[in-house]
Amino acid sequence: DAKTTQPPSMDCAEGRAANLPCNHSTISGNEYVYWYRQIHSQGPQYIIHGLKNNETNEMASLIITEDRKSSTLILPHATLRDTAVYYCIVNNAGNMLTFGGGTRLMVKP
């Protein structure tokens, strides 16, 4: 599976958009980009995934560059409850997710 690179931490003001970047320059054609988050003392929670096209759901939007070498998770109106570690993962059909260090997002009042 391709490796991902994320900044270790980010801050965001409450109510503003949080844009979390992820580099995955060695991604292969059949690998999806997944985002999970983990709120303190809980199990990771699935957020969104995509292959080539941008995706949006009730939690977030996922923007994948045309060359698929990077992506951005967007939380349009961050709340204090969005404070968590966000993991960007690329995965093929092997069904084994490998979690890196993630980005610790701190949403501040």
Next chain:
Amino acid sequence: DVKVTQSSRYLVKRTGEKVFLECVQDMDHENMFWYRQDPGLGLRLIYFSYDVKMKEKGDIPEGYSVSREKKERFSLILESASTNQTSMYLCASSQTDYYGYTFGSGTRLTVV
């Protein structure tokens, strides 16, 4: 919604004890996984199973075994608990990679 239930939220065991961590999912998922999470090391895969009675080693299987006798239940076994197995243990399940994993709330195991 898919629910993954881990039997204990907190557990304290003595060195040398045999420890069973239970995980049950209620959505007929094919795949189940056990991870451990430690500060600075992230989530590491211990074992996974893609069918009843099938198991595969993950990245750190040493000191652990698993059992999957029924599709909905995946047990992690510490044959002889040691202090370096003190950790947060997370169970997950999935049907296909299209929809991602669903994780349980975790079991924080302390071995004294």
